[in-house]
Structures are given as C-alpha cells and as structure tokens.
Amino acid sequence: MHGIEDFSLTYSLKYTLMKLMFEKILPTENSSWRYWLYKRESIEFNWHYHPEYEIALTLNSQGQRYVGDSIEDYHEFDMAFLGPHLPHTWCSSAEKEGTPQQVYVAQIPVPWLESLVFGMPDLAEFKPLLTQSRLGIKFSTETVKKCAKVFKKLQQATASERFIGLITILQLMSKDDGRQTLASQGYNISVASDxxxxxxxxxxxxxxxxxxxxxxxxxxxxxxxxxxxxxxxxxxxxxxxxxxxxxxxxxxxxxxxxxxxxxxxxxxxxxxxxxxxxxxxxxxxxxxxxxxxxxxxxxxxxxxxxx
The missing domain is CATH 1.10.10.60 (Homeodomain-like)
Known part of the structure; x- marks a missing residue:
C-alpha cells in the first residue's frame, strides 16, 4: 500500500522496479489475508502493484487516486476495490490541522478468495464484484461509511471476527448499485508483459x-x-x-x-x-x-x- 507508519512493523516486503514498485504481501498472523491500518500526515505517491485483491478505505484525506489509467480526485470518504496486478496509488498533502489520515487495507490472496466465491454457492453474489475489480471499483459515500464502521471494529478483532468482517464488507460492496469502475474498458492489466x-x-x-x-x-x-x-x-x-x-x-x-x-x-x-x-x-x-x-x-x- 502507500504511506507506512512504521516500516519495521509492516508485513510488506517491497522490491523497487525501474518503472513500478512490486509489493509482496504476507498475510496477517493467524489469518489467510492481510489487514492493516496506516496513519499518516500525508500519503506519498507510490505507484505499485501486487497479485492480491485489495480493498483500500481512505478517511480524513483528500488528494488524487491513480488506478490503472484512471486519475481522479478523492475526498474524505473514499474506498476502492482493486483486482490482481492493477497498478495504483493514492497521494495527498498534509491536512491543515494535522489530523491523521487513515488508510484501512485488506489484501486478499487470489486463490483463497476465488475458491470461496466460486466454490461456494452461498457467495455467488460476489462474482460480479470480482470481475469488475479487474478495472478497479469506487463506491458511494453511503457504502464507504458503512464499511468504515466494520473496518474500525477489525482493529481489535480476532482472526475469526476479521473473517466475518471481510465477508460483511464484500457484501456491502456487492449491494452498492452506485459503484463505478475506474480504469477504462480497454486497459490491459498484464503489467509484466504489456x-x-x-x-x-x-x-x-x-x-x-x-x-x-x-x-x-x-x-x-x-x-x-x-x-x-x-x-x-x-x-x-x-x-x-x-x-x-x-x-x-x-x-x-x-x-x-x-x-x-x-x-x-x-x-x-x-x-x-x-x-x-x-x-x-x-x-x-x-x-x-x-x-x-x-x-x-x-x-x-x-x-x-x-x-
């Protein structure tokens, strides 16, 4: 992700490429996926990608969101769902009153999430969400605020509670009729070969x-x-x-x-x-x-x- 409160405490191992930064994600302890909260005065431009799905919720921040070939302003309540290998970054300046900017992140391995969604009829409603995420998705403010409440509870949650919270967030996103894709339809996310x-x-x-x-x-x-x-x-x-x-x-x-x-x-x-x-x-x-x-x-x- 972008903006790191204490690099020594993260689970990310980053390798700088000439044009793009590749981020290797390791799951949170006792979990199949990675949950993290970043608190920063500002978010630095860090154009990168990784093979995992990512949900990124940004609060108390405003700046620019870059996803694939999409460049948009974002404001206080922003959330995006990013598919595998999709280049992205957020970028912001420090707030005048010094209010910490918060970024809640869920990074989810492809085999694990897709085995759930495509292997369980109970979660079939999430299939369109995964397909759309290949271009990146942004969500309505109403949905972002609902997801924010869930993300905040995950900070002190057990591994099983976090799993339930993740499913809840995916459900809220799937039911958002106001969600919109970000990158253009022709955008090729095959970073390594294109x-x-x-x-x-x-x-x-x-x-x-x-x-x-x-x-x-x-x-x-x-x-x-x-x-x-x-x-x-x-x-x-x-x-x-x-x-x-x-x-x-x-x-x-x-x-x-x-x-x-x-x-x-x-x-x-x-x-x-x-x-x-x-x-x-x-x-x-x-x-x-x-x-x-x-x-x-x-x-x-x-x-x-x-x-």
Missing part, C-alpha cells in the same frame, strides 16, 4: 514528478521513444483524456490542497503548481472547479469531515 502499460506508468510518474515545471508533450514523447503525434494518440486512447487535460487536472488538484491547507498567496500557489501565469491559473481553475481560487479557499478552507 509494454504499453510500462510506457504509461513512466508517463504518469514523470507528470507527477514534474508537474510544477514547464512540461511538454514533446519531452514526454521522447521519454518513451514516440513521435509527438503518436504519443498524443497513445495517451488519449488509454486515458480518455488529452495529455494537457491530465497535467492541468493534477496541477489544479495540488492547488486545491494548498488553498485549503496553507495560507500561501494565490500567486505563489499558481507558480508552485506549474502555471507561472495567474490569469491562466484562474481560467484553468474555473474550468475544473466552476469557481475562482479565492472563492474556493473561502468556501473550503478550514472545513473537515470526521467520521
């Missing part, structure tokens, strides 16, 4: 690392050895957004975090988020948020939701 996934991973990481600088499609195209025209087609096909749209979306999301959690002048925020031109920053902000930065700060600064 060269285009490697290229997209490299582009996303580069955008994240350089969003505050002048960044051009030509530069990124050269990075993955494509012509600029080919790159534009490649990127739009796999993200359903243009390169410029994705860059501006990330910049505006970062600006929102700074407007809410800092007292930096708007001109400084504009520059630190890569716009270097306040009128252009105002136009882009209005385009994405339907209001000006000053209005956004006035409405949202200081507001928080605690479950």
């Amino acid at each position: 060269a285009s996934v490697d290229k997209l991973d490299k582009v996303i990481r580069y955008i994240y690392q350089h969003y505050s600088e002048k960044i051009s499609a030509q530069t990124v195209a050269q990075l993955i050895h494509m012509s600029t025209n080919h790159f534009h087609r490649f990127f739009k096909q796999r993200t359903e957004q243009t390169f410029t749209q994705v860059v501006n979306q990330l910049r505006i999301s970062k600006a929102c975090s700074l407007l809410i959690n800092s007292k930096m002048p708007i001109t400084t925020i504009s520059d630190s988020c890569g716009f270097h031109n306040v009128p252009n920053f105002n136009r882009r902000f209005l385009q994405f948020k339907q209001m000006r930065p000053s209005e956004f700060r006035r409405i949202y600064a200081g507001k928080s939701q605690v479950i």
Whole structure:
C-alpha cells in the first residue's frame, strides 16, 4: 500500500522496479489475508502493484487516486476495490490541522478468495464484484461509511471476527448499485508483459514528478521513444483524456490542497503548481472547479469531515 507508519512493523516486503514498485504481501498472523491500518500526515505517491485483491478505505484525506489509467480526485470518504496486478496509488498533502489520515487495507490472496466465491454457492453474489475489480471499483459515500464502521471494529478483532468482517464488507460492496469502475474498458492489466502499460506508468510518474515545471508533450514523447503525434494518440486512447487535460487536472488538484491547507498567496500557489501565469491559473481553475481560487479557499478552507 502507500504511506507506512512504521516500516519495521509492516508485513510488506517491497522490491523497487525501474518503472513500478512490486509489493509482496504476507498475510496477517493467524489469518489467510492481510489487514492493516496506516496513519499518516500525508500519503506519498507510490505507484505499485501486487497479485492480491485489495480493498483500500481512505478517511480524513483528500488528494488524487491513480488506478490503472484512471486519475481522479478523492475526498474524505473514499474506498476502492482493486483486482490482481492493477497498478495504483493514492497521494495527498498534509491536512491543515494535522489530523491523521487513515488508510484501512485488506489484501486478499487470489486463490483463497476465488475458491470461496466460486466454490461456494452461498457467495455467488460476489462474482460480479470480482470481475469488475479487474478495472478497479469506487463506491458511494453511503457504502464507504458503512464499511468504515466494520473496518474500525477489525482493529481489535480476532482472526475469526476479521473473517466475518471481510465477508460483511464484500457484501456491502456487492449491494452498492452506485459503484463505478475506474480504469477504462480497454486497459490491459498484464503489467509484466504489456509494454504499453510500462510506457504509461513512466508517463504518469514523470507528470507527477514534474508537474510544477514547464512540461511538454514533446519531452514526454521522447521519454518513451514516440513521435509527438503518436504519443498524443497513445495517451488519449488509454486515458480518455488529452495529455494537457491530465497535467492541468493534477496541477489544479495540488492547488486545491494548498488553498485549503496553507495560507500561501494565490500567486505563489499558481507558480508552485506549474502555471507561472495567474490569469491562466484562474481560467484553468474555473474550468475544473466552476469557481475562482479565492472563492474556493473561502468556501473550503478550514472545513473537515470526521467520521
């Protein structure tokens, strides 16, 4: 997962790859799957994948969620169900009042979960959920809040109680008619064998690392050895957004975090988020948020939701 309170206490063994981090999951003691709670001031960008299913519930946090070729803002109550090998990360800034951000994680081995779901008629209702998870699924706020209550109880639960809690969470997710898939239908999650996934991973990481600088499609195209025209087609096909749209979306999301959690002048925020031109920053902000930065700060600064 992302953001680790105390690395020495986790059950994760991470191996850094050139483009993507592979995470090896070991089950929680006396359990067939892994349950963990992370508490962090902020969540660092950590683009990674693993062969397990994952349920990730994020509270008291807002930032960006990256799943496959999906890049979206997330807010105080966010939960996703991720299928095996699906690249993902969350990323956030520290909250203004220093409220710890919480990430509850369930990481479930494929053979174990699928033997339950496909081997027991009692759990057949979970089959569509597992199929959809290959693209990642997000859930309605109502369902997230219900699942949060279950996750919190698991912190002090026995292994058998945690198993019952996991089934309860899966049931709540399966009954959510408002759930939505995240990655595009054509997204190929065969990370190890699909060269285009490697290229997209490299582009996303580069955008994240350089969003505050002048960044051009030509530069990124050269990075993955494509012509600029080919790159534009490649990127739009796999993200359903243009390169410029994705860059501006990330910049505006970062600006929102700074407007809410800092007292930096708007001109400084504009520059630190890569716009270097306040009128252009105002136009882009209005385009994405339907209001000006000053209005956004006035409405949202200081507001928080605690479950």
